[in-house]
Amino acid sequence: MIRHDLTQRLQHAIDALVSEGRLPSGLPRAEIADPRDPAHGDFATNFALVASKPAGKNPRELAEMVREAVTDASVFESIDVAGPGFINFRLTPGYIAGWLTPLLAEGEQLAHAAGRDNPSPKRINVEFVSVNPNGPITIGSGRGAAFGSTLCSVLEAAGNTVHREYYINDGVNSEQMRLFAESVKALVEGRPVPDNGYKGDYVQEVASSLTTAGGETVDWFQQQSQALMLKRQHTDLSVFATEFDTWFSEQSLHDRGIVAQDIDELAAKGAADTRPIRNKLKLGKGSVLEDVEIETQAGATEDDGELTPPPSPLPASGEGENATLWLRSTKFGDDQDRVLKRQDGRLTYIASDVAYHKDKFNRPADAEKLITILGPDHHGYIGRLHAVVAALEMAPSNNSDAAPLTELEAKLYDSPADRDACQAALARSKEKLEVVIFQLVRFMKEGKPAPMRKRDGNIYAIIDLVDEIGRTVKPNASKAEQQEVGKDVARFFYLMRSHDTTFDFDLDLAERQSDENPVFYVQYAHARICSVIAKAAEAGLTAESNPSLIDHPKELALIKMIADLPYEVSRAAEDYGVHRLATYAIDLARAYHHFYDACRVIQPEHPELSRARISLCVATRNALRSVFSLLGISAPERMDRETN
RNA sequence: GCGGCUGUAGCUCAGUGGAUAGAGCAUCUGUCUUCGGAACAGAGGGUCGGGGGUUCGAAUCCCUCCAGCCGCGCCA
Numbered sequence: 191m192i193r194h195d196l197t198q199r200l201q202h203a204i205d206a207l208v209s210e211g212r213l214p215s216g217l218p219r220a221e222i223a224d225p226r227d228p229a230h231g232d233f234a235t236n237f238a239l240v241a242s243k244p245a246g247k248n249p250r251e252l253a254e255m256v257r258e259a260v261t262d263a264s265v266f267e268s269i270d271v272a273g274p275g276f277i278n279f280r281l282t283p284g285y286i287a288g289w290l291t292p293l294l295a296e297g298e299q300l301a302h303a304a305g306r307d308n309p310s311p312k313r314i315n316v317e318f319v320s321v322n323p324n325g326p327i328t329i330g331s332g333r334g335a336a337f338g339s340t341l342c343s344v345l346e347a348a349g350n351t352v353h354r355e356y357y358i359n360d361g362v363n364s365e366q367m368r369l370f371a372e373s374v375k376a377l378v379e380g381r382p383v384p385d386n387g388y389k390g391d392y393v394q395e396v397a398s399s400l401t402t403a404g405g406e407t408v409d410w411f412q413q414q415s416q417a418l419m420l421k422r423q424h425t426d427l428s429v430f431a432t433e434f435d436t437w438f439s440e441q442s443l444h445d446r447g448i449v450a451q452d453i454d455e456l457a458a459k460g461a462a463d464t465r466p467i468r469n470k471l472k473l474g475k476g477s478v479l480e481d482v483e484i485e486t487q488a489g490a491t492e493d494d495g496e497l498t499p500p501p502s503p504l505p506a507s508g509e510g511e512n513a514t515l516w517l518r519s520t521k522f523g524d525d526q527d528r529v530l531k532r533q534d535g536r537l538t539y540i541a542s543d544v545a546y547h548k549d550k551f552n553r554p555a556d557a558e559k560l561i562t563i564l565g566p567d568h569h570g571y572i573g574r575l576h577a578v579v580a581a582l583e584m585a586p587s588n589n590s591d592a593a594p595l596t597e598l599e600a601k602l603y604d605s606p607a608d609r610d611a612c613q614a615a616l617a618r619s620k621e622k623l624e625v626v627i628f629q630l631v632r633f634m635k636e637g638k639p640a641p642m643r644k645r646d647g648n649i650y651a652i653i654d655l656v657d658e659i660g661r662t663v664k665p666n667a668s669k670a671e672q673q674e675v676g677k678d679v680a681r682f683f684y685l686m687r688s689h690d691t692t693f694d695f696d697l698d699l700a701e702r703q704s705d706e707n708p709v710f711y712v713q714y715a716h717a718r719i720c721s722v723i724a725k726a727a728e729a730g731l732t733a734e735s736n737p738s739l740i741d742h743p744k745e746l747a748l749i750k751m752i753a754d755l756p757y758e759v760s761r762a763a764e765d766y767g768v769h770r771l772a773t774y775a776i777d778l779a780r781a782y783h784h785f786y787d788a789c790r791v792i793q794p795e796h797p798e799l800s801r802a803r804i805s806l807c808v809a810t811r812n813a814l815r816s817v818f819s820l821l822g823i824s825a826p827e828r829m830d831r832e833t834n
Numbered sequence: 835g836c837g838g839c840u841g842u843a844g845c846u847c848a849g850u851g852g853a854u855a856g857a858g859c860a861u862c863u864g865u866c867u868u869c870g871g872a873a874c875a876g877a878g879g880g881u882c883g884g885g886g887g888u889u890c891g892a893a894u895c896c897c898u899c900c901a902g903c904c905g906c907g908c909c910a
Contacts, residue, residue, distance in 0.1 A: 226853045236852060239890075249890080273853055274890065322910065365909055473836055487908095514908070525836080529908040539910055569838050570906045629839055630904060687847070692839055692903065694846080699859095706859060706872095714872050722869050729869090761850080773848065776857080783873055792869045800869095831872075 191753045192289060194307060196233055196279065197222045203259035204237070212255065217241045231270065231278035232286075232750070238275040249275025286746045287737035289753050293809045294735055300752070301816040304759035305349030313351045315550055315557035316342050319427065320357040323416040324370035326392055326651035327426050329695070330565065333631050335652065336684035336822070338563045339432040340768045343820045348763030353557060356434045357546065360416050360441045362409070363536045371412035378402055378411075390649045392422075426653040429673050431681065431822035438549075440542045449537055449545040452582075453515060453530050456544065460608065461521065461581035464513040468527045469520040469602065482601035487514065517544075519577035521602055521612040522584075522619070528574055543578050551582070551622075560623045566630045566692075580612070580619035587611040626766060628689040635697045655680050655697070662701045664832055678823040682709035685821055686772045708776050712814065713826055715779035718786065719811045720827040726792050726804050733808045734801035744781075744788040745806060751781040752813045759820070768820075775817050782810050 200220040207213040218240050225234040238253035245252050253271040261269060267280045296303050305311070318338030321331055339354070346352045360367065373387035377397035383389055396415045420437075427433070443449050456462040472481040515531035517540065530541040550560060560579075564571060592606030603609040633640040633650065640650055659679045660672025667675075679700055686708070687693045700707065726732070740746070758774045761767070791803045815825045 221850090223850070223852085226855090230853080234852090239852075242890085276853070359910060361910090367910090471836095475836090477836075525906080532908045534908085536908090538908065566838075566904060568910090569904080571910090572838095627838070632903085690839075691847095696846080699846090708858070710872055711858090714870085718870055718873085725869055765850095770848090773857090780857090786869085787865095787874045790869065828870090829872075 191292070191303065191756060192281075192286070192750060193222050193233070193754070193757050199262070199265065200235060200237070200256070200260055203256060207255060207259050213245055213252075217244055225276075225278055230272060230276075231268070231280040233279045233281070235277050235279075236275075238271075238277060242275065253277050283741040283746055284737065286749050287740035289749055290737050290740060290806060290809060291735045293749070293752055294733075294805060294812070296812070298812045298815045298819070300755050300813050301347040301759045301820055302756075304347055304756040304763070307756070307760060308349035308763075311349040311351070312558045313353070313555065314345055314559045314561060315353045315355055316345070316561045316563065317355045317357055318563035319432070320359065321423075322359045322364070322366055322370075323419040323423065324367055324388065325390065325419065325649060326653065327423050327430075329633055329650045329652050329655050330631060332430065332652040332655065332680065333628055333684050333689070334563055334565055335427060335430055335432040336681045337628050337689045337768065339822055340681075340685055340771070340820060341561075341563070341766055343822070344759055344762045344768050344771070347759050347820060350763070353436065353555070354434045355436045355438060355550075358420060358437055358439045358441075359539070360420075360439055361444060361539065361542055362412070362441060363444075364440075364539065367412055367416060368408065371408050371415055374400070374415045375406070375408060375411040392419075392649065392651075426651065429656060430652055430677055438546070440539075440546065443542055443545040443549070444537070448549075449541050452545045452548055453517075453537070453541050456517065456530075456581050457515065459581070459584055459586055460518075460604065461584055461612075462515055462517050462530055464515050466514065468516060469518070470526040471520055471524075473525060479598060482520070482598065484601075517577065517581060519574060519581070521608075522577035522580035522616045524573040524577040528577070540574060540578065543575065544582065547575075547579050547623075548582050558622075561626060562623065563626045563628065566627060569627050572625045572627070575625055576616065576619045576623060579623045580615040583618045583622075584611055584615035587614075626689070629692045631684070631693060631695050633695045633697055640697060652680070655700075658697075658701050666832055674824055678713070679707055679709050681822050682707070682772060685769055688767060688769045708772075709823065710829070712775045712779040712818075713823070714829060715782045716811060716814045716818070716825050717827060717829045719782065719807050719814070722786075722791055722807055723804060723811070726800065729792060729794055731792060731794070731797060731800045731804060733805035734798075735805040736798060736802040739799050739802040740806065742785075742789050744785040745803070748781045748785045748806060748810060751778050752809055755813050755817060771817055771820055775814065775821065778810070778813060778817070785810075 197220060200222065204213065204217065204220055208215050208217070218237075220235055220237045222233050222235055225231055238249045238256060242249040242252055247255075250271055253275045257269045257271055257277055260266070263282075265282060265285045267282045269280070270278045272278050293300065316338060319327065319331055319335050321327065327335065342352045342354050362368075369384065369386070370388050370393075373383040373389070373393055374397050376383045376387070377394060378400060383393075396418050399418060400411075400414055424437070453462060457464075466487040468485040468487065470483045470485055471479055472483055474480045512533060512535045514529055514533050517528045517530050519528045520526060528540050529538050530544070531537050547560070550557060562575065587607045587610055589607045589610055592610050595603060595606055595609060599609055603612065656673055656676035658676070660667075660669075660674070660676030663675050663679070664672050683695060683700055723733075740749070755774065755778075758770055762770055785806070789803060791800060791807060793800050818825045
């Protein structure tokens with residue numbers, strides 16, 4: 191809020207210089223930043239350095255001009271030109287303290303003030319977690335849940351409309367789900383589970399909770415067991431403060447018959463066909479296309495070594511009914527064509543994706559933008575998803591002015607118009623769908639990587655992590671209280687680091703040495719504030735904003751920090767760096783502790799000063815609650831240490 | 835081979851092209867007859883993996899090399 195105001199003041203001053211003809215137009219926008227050294231002032235700008243060349247003036251001369259134009263004694267205590275041309279601003283205490291009242295007016299929705307500065311709010315569909323209903327949510331998926339749910343909150347606070355979506359991979363054609371069902375069936379019938387089958391305790395739990403009469407089919411087991419797993423996933427995610435607006439079933443697409451229909455439409459457009467070949471791209475440095483390799487499928491007809499693909503754009507009935515249907519995803523930037531329909535006639539997962547994405551774009555409250563959050567093992571999936579959306583977007587073109595195909599392009603495209611249509615569709619796809627990959631988390635237990643693979647019978651579920659941390663931190667509390675604190679610690683651990691970087695999650699640290707966890711540092715600040723406010727109330731003192739009494743450096747630093755929350759939210763919404771909000775929470779807590787140490791709040795002999803400082807406490811508490819709410823952690827009013 | 839990520843203090847990690855690179859933990863020294871000490875003040879600790887380049891200015895952008903993790907199925 192302060193940054194926004196200062197940026198505007200600076201920009202107005204520059205605009206005035208331009209309209210007076212003292213500076214040329216077309217200069218870069220002014221930006222306000224933190225000075226490297228606080229001794230330089232409260233804020234700084236590098237405008238004179240950046241604009242020096244286009245303005246045709248040397249940086250210091252330009253800085254001097256701007257300094258004079260922006261001067262306002264009620265706002266700036268001093269403005270100095272320093273070094274090569276930085277402009278350092280020192281704000282008056284009155285100006286900073288004056289922000290206390292508007293900050294209080296934002297209440298616990300302070301983070302949402304970021305929405306007012308959003309020039310182009312969007313309707314965004316965010317899909318995350320989306321694992322198979324064949325096991326509990328693992329600690330690996332926990333990162334996706336923590337990151338995804340917080341990103342949604344941040345995007346919302348930044349003024350967008352967000353739809354949270356979970357895609358249930360429950361297709362009857364799924365080989366993994368079939369194997370899961372067969373594993374459960376075997377356990378129920380007292381047989382050993384199949385090779386490579388599912389062996390974890392939770393499989394036994396599913397088997398035990400099924401009531402069977404004997405003779406049930408694998409289909410029945412699949413339906414029953416995945417329904418049970420789904421229910422458990424829903425519950426576990428709720429405990430982990432992760433909720434969804436829509437749980438979308440893959441199978442429902444097949445039930446409506448639209449998967450087969452939609453892929454036929456792709457075939458009609460030339461985005462898919464049944465020729466028994468597959469294109470594979472040979473890519474050089476920087477993914478530059480070097481060559482197109484053609485992989486011949488079994489059953490392809492070859493004469494004299496020369497391939498003659500039968501011209502069958504549509505999967506006709508009768509003979510050839512079971513021919514493989516290919517998505518020609520190489521036309522849309524993917525590195526190889528993908529199978530939509532297998533040789534045995536069953537549809538693949540990616541076929542469902544075609545119908546799923548079409549559905550997402552065509553709902554009544556249609557999303558303008560899709561964000562799909564995937565785990566690190568799915569990074570090869572990005573090109574495929576963009577190809578799927580591009581194939582849907584593609585509109586055949588008859589443009590005859592297009593440049594002729596190069597030799598390489600001729601291997602991929604039917605005509606110049608085909609190439610242009612595909613490339614335009616891919617560009618639209620990349621605008622409308624953003625795939626965000628979060629990186630690997632390695633869980634360390636007793637100094638070694640903890641096993642967490644899905645089929646080794648030793649799954650580490652997110653709910654186990656939450657429960658374990660909760661039991662250690664609050665051994666005497668109720669289950670619900672333990673789960674809350676376990677959730678807080680686990681979420682904060684996940685969220686402290688950028689989603690885009692690999693990190694080690696030290697389970698022993700989270701479980702045993704939780705005192706050292708920064709989440710307690712930030713929550714403690716909140717509890718301390720609540721305690722102070724309660725104590726003040728006992729002395730008959732309540733909050734009353736009075737900026738004229740606020741002038742201590744620690745008070746002013748705290749106000750500046752509080753006012754930065756909407757700015758941090760806007761930044762995080764832009765680049766998805768939601769981890770900075772965890773860092774912000776720590777910095778805000780620290781600023782409060784510094785203030786608390788330097789400025790005594792409750793002083794009955796100075797009631798007006800006390801009331802003013804209490805109002806600063808309230809503003810801090812509101813800001814903490816606001817950022818905690820984004821992070822999905824609780825704001826305890828008291829924290830009583832337990833020993834065990 | 836192609837792609838993604840990583841390399842910053844003893845450890846775990848922040849860092850928006852900007853000025854003398856930061857925090858927590860750990861180590862050491864202090865504050866405190868407390869509005870909650872899960873706090874605060876201070877100290878030591880660095881060839882930002884190596885080398886080139888762009889720039890007035892690079893931990894940050896580009897190239898290259900080294901080291902490590904991960905992914906590239908008619909699985910999902």
